Amino acid sequence: MRILKIIKFITTITFISLTLSQISEASEAILKELAKEARTADIKFVQFSASTGEKLFRTERIHSNGEKISCMTCHTADPKKEGLTRANKVIKPMAASINPNRFTDMEKVQKWFKRNCNDVQERICTPQEKGDFVKYMMSIK
Amino acid sequence: MIFFRLKKEPLLLFILLLIFSSVAILKADDEAEEGEHHERGGKSEEVYKLNNRSSVVPVINQKFKSECTSCHMLYQPSLLPAKSWTKMMGNLKQHFGENAELDPAVQKEITNYLVKNSSNRFSSNQDVIRISETTYFKRKHDELSPSVFKRKGIGSAANCIACHSGAEKNDFSEENVRIPKETAGKIKK
Numbered sequence: 001m002r003i004l005k006i007i008k009f010i011t012t013i014t015f016i017s018l019t020l021s022q023i024s025e026a027s028e029a030i031l032k033e034l035a036k037e038a039r040t041a042d043i044k045f046v047q048f049s050a051s052t053g054e055k056l057f058r059t060e061r062i063h064s065n066g067e068k069i070s071c072m073t074c075h076t077a078d079p080k081k082e083g084l085t086r087a088n089k090v091i092k093p094m095a096a097s098i099n100p101n102r103f104t105d106m107e108k109v110q111k112w113f114k115r116n117c118n119d120v121q122e123r124i125c126t127p128q129e130k131g132d133f134v135k136y137m138m139s140i141k
Numbered sequence: 142m143i144f145f146r147l148k149k150e151p152l153l154l155f156i157l158l159l160i161f162s163s164v165a166i167l168k169a170d171d172e173a174e175e176g177e178h179h180e181r182g183g184k185s186e187e188v189y190k191l192n193n194r195s196s197v198v199p200v201i202n203q204k205f206k207s208e209c210t211s212c213h214m215l216y217q218p219s220l221l222p223a224k225s226w227t228k229m230m231g232n233l234k235q236h237f238g239e240n241a242e243l244d245p246a247v248q249k250e251i252t253n254y255l256v257k258n259s260s261n262r263f264s265s266n267q268d269v270i271r272i273s274e275t276t277y278f279k280r281k282h283d284e285l286s287p288s289v290f291k292r293k294g295i296g297s298a299a300n301c302i303a304c305h306s307g308a309e310k311n312d313f314s315e316e317n318v319r320i321p322k323e324t325a326g327k328i329k330k
Contacts, residue, residue, distance in 0.1 A: 086239065087213035088296035088303070115240050 026104040027096060031134055033106060038127035045128065053136030056129055061121070069120050079140055095140040103134050202254040204247050212239065214302040215309040218258035220272045226255040229270045273298035285320075294321035 031048065038045040057079070060070040074091060075083040080098050083091035093099045103109055109130075117125035125133070199218065206215065218226070230252040233241040243251070269275050282298070290298045301308035307317045 085212045087237075088300045089211070089213050115242070118240055 024096070024100065027102070027134070027138060030103050030106055030109060031131060031138070034127055034131040034134065038131055041127045048128070048131035048135040050132070050136040050139040053129075053132035053134070056125075056133050057136060063120075064122060071116065071120060073120075074116075079137060094137050096138045097140055102137060109134070199258045202251065205251045205254055208241075208243055208247060208251060212241070213299065216272060216301075217309070217311045218255045219260050219311065221255075221260060221270070221275075223256045223259040223261075224268070225270050226259055227252065228268065230255065271299065272301075289320065292321060292323055 035045070035048065038048075057071045057075075058077075060068055060072075063069045074085055075094050079095040080093050082093055085091060092101075094102060096102045113125050113130050113133075117123065117129075201215070205218075209215070221229075229236070230248060233243060233248065272278055278298070289295070290300075295303040301313075304318055304320050305313050306319065307314070
């Protein structure tokens with residue numbers, strides 16, 4: 001009986017870690033795709049930087065509508081915490097270590113960069129900026 | 142207080158539950174009948190009514206669910222008339238101060254779904270695109286002072302689910318209304 005339990009436990013753990021590693025592979029793949037995009041946009045592209053990504057996340061600016069805004073407005077100052085939309089719905093944490101489903105679907109990633117960069121910066125983000133941001137979110141322990 | 146006492150009386154609780162559930166079943170029957178009456182029609186009272194009594198909630202379109210519920214709760218299509226949905230879906234670039242743009246194929250699929258399942262009980266205010274600005278909504282909430290909607294745990298009248306826990310399933314029944322207190326923290330989904 002006991003041995004059965006142990007086997008069950010081990011299988012579960014293996015299964016969970018396999019799924020998790022598949023998920024993190026998906027976000028690595030997204031970083032690779034963004035790097036390809038960055039190279040196409042700028043031949044001088046070298047690599048993504050988590051600290052530049054953090055700067056993008058934390059930089060506040062005054063929107064043309066007069067309001068102070070940044071990525072932190074909705075995602076909060078701590079990417080490991082839950083955020084809140086303008087319509088008061090909870091946003092799951094952005095840090096991939098807490099929320100492994102982040103940055104696993106390229107279409108979703110691109111859609112929200114387009115929306116949120118326009119919302120905050122009033123322009124789209126460059127491929128470099130997008131990669132820096134994702135790298136930062138994946139580096140948070 | 143009553144709950145406190147009930148805790149000590151499992152038998153009583155069981156009996157009460159039995160009564161409640163049979164009442165609920167009877168009521169559901171009533172509502173189904175009521176629905177038939179509506180179709181035959183025309184009581185002036187019904188003019189403003191949303192399809193909120195319908196016990197059949199349409200199957201949720203998956204695109205609608207994934208594209209229209211990340212910023213706010215899921216609003217059932219029956220909460221607005223077709224004309225309002227078409228108008229709203231035609232201008233997603235400026236959607237209440239946010240950009241909710243979609244690619245054209247997805248936008249079309251969602252619009253069709255919303256229109257098909259929209260409310261057919263509106264005869265006025267067809268240009269209103271906020272549920273919270275319809276005459277029906279205002280009449281049903283006229284006892285609430287506007288400051289209530291601004292409470293921290295609510296935010297705005299658009300956040301139905303803060304008070305109606307069953308809102309995403311079209312359940313706005315009196316039994317399931319609870320207004321968060323002033324001190325309430327963040328709302329859960």
